[in-house]
Amino acid sequence: MNNLHEIIGLVFIGFGLCFDFFGVLGLVRLPDVYNRLQAATKCVTFGSAGILFGVFIYKGFADFDFKLLLGIVFIFLTAPVAAHAIARAAHRSGIPLAKETVIDCYKDDNELKEK
Amino acid sequence: MTIKTRSRVVVFILSWLVYMGLTSFTDLQEVLAGLVVALLVSMLAGHFYLSSPKRQRIFRRIGFGIIYFFRFLLEVTKANWQVALLVVNPVLPIKPGIIKIKTKLKKDSSITMLANSITLTPGTLTIDVNPKEKELYIHWINTTSKDIEEDTRIIGEKFEKILMEVVE
Structure with missing residues (x-):
């Protein structure tokens, strides 16, 4: 079994692609910008990290190992921050929430703006 | 120095x-x-990078950091599975809402980590932080309760306890 790591790597890449696909599907199907961000942050983060990790295992000890791992770390650090910034900006510029929405505490507190 | x-x-x-x-x-x-x-x-x-003058009990913190990492990995996997199931569901059973939770963490870095962890876990997305009142505004894709205490218990506490040990 000298190509076991290649099989495991391909499995990880396959999982990553599946989750990326679910993320894109969610982006199309979910109603408003906030729900779409949910799909975009979770699935795409996990999917892209899965692809990078799959390549890391597939290639064994190549000289770009460190870059792949650093890429995973940066995806996990930056994706939530970007989602937060987009959601906050959308809410502040008055993008309405989907009609299924049950509660909006952020609007009730006047979006934390000073009087 | x-x-x-x-x-x-x-x-x-x-x-x-x-x-x-x-x-x-x-x-x-x-x-x-x-x-x-x-x-x-x-x-x-x-x-x-460093803000507090003394770093105490470094091994204990590293230990809790490792626990936090695995807990986080578990929650991220669960989150992805849930969102994937939701997206392929033909009726889209969503009940979105923006709720508040309280946090007991004090430092900026630990609140940032908590907010990022919440964003990457099941169905929740941090929208804003109120630094004075120590409250986080969270968009929840499947709102089960509107009570602030209850929400804090469901969303925040699983990370808060571990983060308290790692960063504070």
């Missing part, structure tokens, strides 16, 4: 190691360029 200088030294070493990892240790030009870049980075932004 003041706290800012120590922070700068730590950032200098870390950024140099990252630069070396990205290039190669054998090339003298890369080593020198890495030193220059690391010096620039540590001069410009190095003083943010």
Whole structure:
């Protein structure tokens, strides 16, 4: 079994692609910008990290190992921050929430703006 | 040595190691360029890294850091599975809402970590933080309760307890 790591790597890449696909599907199907961000942050983060990790295992000890791992770390650090910034900006510029929405505490507190 | 200088030294070493990892240790030009870049980075932004003067019980914190990492990995996997199931469901059973939770964490860095962890876990997305009242505004894709205490218990506490040990 000298190509076991290649099989495991391909499995990880396959999982990553599946989750990326679910993320894109969610982006199309979910109603408003906030729900779409949910799909975009979770699935795409996990999917892209899965692809990078799959390549890391597939290639064994190549000289770009460190870059792949650093890429995973940066995806996990930056994706939530970007989602937060987009959601906050959308809410502040008055993008309405989907009609299924049950509660909006952020609007009730006047979006934390000073009087 | 003041706290800012120590922070700068730590950032200098870390950024140099990252630069070396990205290039190669054998090339003298890369080593020198890495030193220059690391010096620039540590001069410009190095003083943010450490903020408390004393680091106590370092091994305990590293241990809790590892626990946090695995807990986080578990929650991220669960989150992805749930969102994937939701997206392929033909009726889209969503009940979105923006709720508030309270946090007991004090430092900026730990609140940032909590907010990022919440964003990457099942169905929740941090929208804003109120630093005065220590409240987080969270968009929840499947709102089960509107009570602030209940929401804090469901969303925040699983990370808060571990983060308290790691960062505070």
